[in-house]
Amino acid sequence: MEWRIVGGHAALDLANTVAPRSPGTVEEDHLSDPAALLDWAQRAGVVDEAEAVQVAQAWAPEEALADALEIRAMVDDTLHGRRLAALTRRWAEAMARAEMLPRETGATLVVGADPAMMIGDRLADALVDLLRHADLSRLRSCPLDEGGCGWLFLDRSRNQSRKWCTMEDCGTHAKSRRLTERRRSASVKQRAGA
Template identity: 50%
Template structure:
């Protein structure tokens, strides 16, 4: 499988979209975050880590336990985020323990963060959040997820329509008239269009009277 599309418009949505297709309650989708390596590559791809950070994370995760526990935390955050976002979409009524899971990861992330001022060329000092490289990825994901949920305009949140052959991925529709339907027009949108065309042709053939 080639690299997955990044379409969510927010890193927390991109995290949710690492399962394909994304079906509420479904467990048979392809999981793109199968190993700590997958997670590190994905984090670089969505620009959550810069080159230096990616290298520090890679070294910290060279010990198998570090990578495995970071992956486990990231997946817990991912599934909790998905559940909460489904309630925003009205697809699920009860958040269950999802908020507790998020709060636990978020508190831990805040608790072990440090702040320092670092000089930036020409613009003066900038406040930088320091995190143990081993925990950098799950801690940033916890923070990003809470930030998204706090600031989300629910009218912008959409899911690529599963009932019409879409993939169920979540995205922010920032179009002015709220008309975005698909995760991407080149992917699910194009497939749906091709399917409609085939159906129409089939319909036309069926409607044609049989010639003798």
């Protein structure tokens, strides 16, 4: 599977695993089975290669997938202020399993220290991080009404002018579709004039 990771944040990349992201319709769910989840988690930087091996040995695959899909559903909800208590509970579970490891000075918090729960714990933590720390004034969605895919991303461009998930993908599609439509309407006009 060729993953497109465009959200600029793991929680948004999680939301972007359905296409298109249109309310009430899911045409394609890219997290169709546990193997896809593990593959995506690696590609999205949620786990590294060695951790992915640990996860595969330790997890209950279907439960981990259900957990990840539940957190995915919380992305939209919590961005709209809903189900915050449910996310808090899930995040508290993740924190209960987290470990503090010493550094030369201070310590590092390792979320997802338990491989069986690693992906879900890190996704819950990522979503809390998104809500708490991301600059959500830069949150955009690839415009569905103009032929985009509805995927979410943080627009980090300097003048905040990013419109599409990727220019090469939806941006180009939309441009070529507009061109086709223009040509079609031009030829209709020509015929009407003839």
